[in-house]
Amino acid sequence: MLTDASSVVTEINRNIAATLKACGPAILAQSDMLKESITAVTTMITRAHPCQQDLGDEEEEQTVEGTSEYDWLVIDTALDVIIGLAVALGPGFSELWKIFEKPLLKFASSESENIERSTAVGVIAECTANMKAAVTPYTEKLLKILLKRLSDTDLETRSNAAYATGQLIFNSTDSNTYLPHFSTILGKLEPMLQLEGARIKDNAAGCISRMIMAQPTVLPLGEILPVLVSLLPLKEDYEENTPVYACLFKLRKFP
Numbered sequence: 001m002l003t004d005a006s007s008v009v010t011e012i013n014r015n016i017a018a019t020l021k022a023c024g025p026a027i028l029a030q031s032d033m034l035k036e037s038i039t040a041v042t043t044m045i046t047r048a049h050p051c052q053q054d055l056g057d058e059e060e061e062q063t064v065e066g067t068s069e070y071d072w073l074v075i076d077t078a079l080d081v082i083i084g085l086a087v088a089l090g091p092g093f094s095e096l097w098k099i100f101e102k103p104l105l106k107f108a109s110s111e112s113e114n115i116e117r118s119t120a121v122g123v124i125a126e127c128t129a130n131m132k133a134a135v136t137p138y139t140e141k142l143l144k145i146l147l148k149r150l151s152d153t154d155l156e157t158r159s160n161a162a163y164a165t166g167q168l169i170f171n172s173t174d175s176n177t178y179l180p181h182f183s184t185i186l187g188k189l190e191p192m193l194q195l196e197g198a199r200i201k202d203n204a205a206g207c208i209s210r211m212i213m214a215q216p217t218v219l220p221l222g223e224i225l226p227v228l229v230s231l232l233p234l235k236e237d238y239e240e241n242t243p244v245y246a247c248l249f250k251l252r253k254f255p
Helices: 004-029 033-045 064-108 114-149 155-171 175-194 198-214 221-230 238-252
Strands: none
Touching (some): 004 033, 004 064, 033 064, 064 114, 114 155, 114 175, 155 175, 155 238, 198 221, 198 238, 221 238
C-alpha cells in the first residue's frame, strides 16, 4: 500500500487535474495557485518531493519494485496535473512547457521503463494538442524524440508516439523542420497498420489524417487514402474519428 503521504499527494493531484480540465484557468487566478502548482509538480516529476524521499519505517520491508511502483503513481498523477494545466491555459501553456520539458523528455527517453516512455509521450501529445501553434518553437526537439519512439519496442509507446506526431505536425507552423521527415514518418506508420492492436491502428490513422490536413499536396494521396478508408470504422480510439473524418471532408473540396 502507499504511504499516507504518498496517498494524500496522489489524491490531491487527481483532484487538481480534474478541476483544471473541468473549470479552466479560473482556478489558477486564486492566490498563488499557479506558482504553487508548478513548484509542487516540478518536485514530483524530478523525484524531489518529501513524500518521495522516505517511505517510512512501516515500508522498510518493501521490495524495490514495489517502491518504484508507488513512486511512479505520484509522478503519474503529477503528469496528469501538467495535462490539466495545458488544457486550462491552451497556447499560454507554451511558457510553462520550458519548465517541464527537460524531465518529460527524460522520461520519454527512458530505455528501461516502458511505462515512463509511453506515459511521457502521451503527455507530450496532450500538451501539444492544447498549445496549438504555440508549440512551434519546440518542434525540432519534440520531433527528434517522437521519431525515435515511433519505432519503440513497446506498442503502447509507439501508439502514443503516432498520436503525438500527428498533433505536432498538425499544430506546428514549422514545416521546414518536419516536412523533410514525412517519408520517414510514413515508413514508421505503415507497419502499425498491419498490427493486431486496434488502438495503434487508430492512432496511426489519426496521425496520417493530421499529416494530410497539414500538408495535403505533399503526400501520395492515391496510395494513402484507400488504406485509410479501409481502417474505418475505427475500432477502439474513437476520438481519432475526428481527424479522420475532418480529413476526408476537407479532401472532398480539394482540387
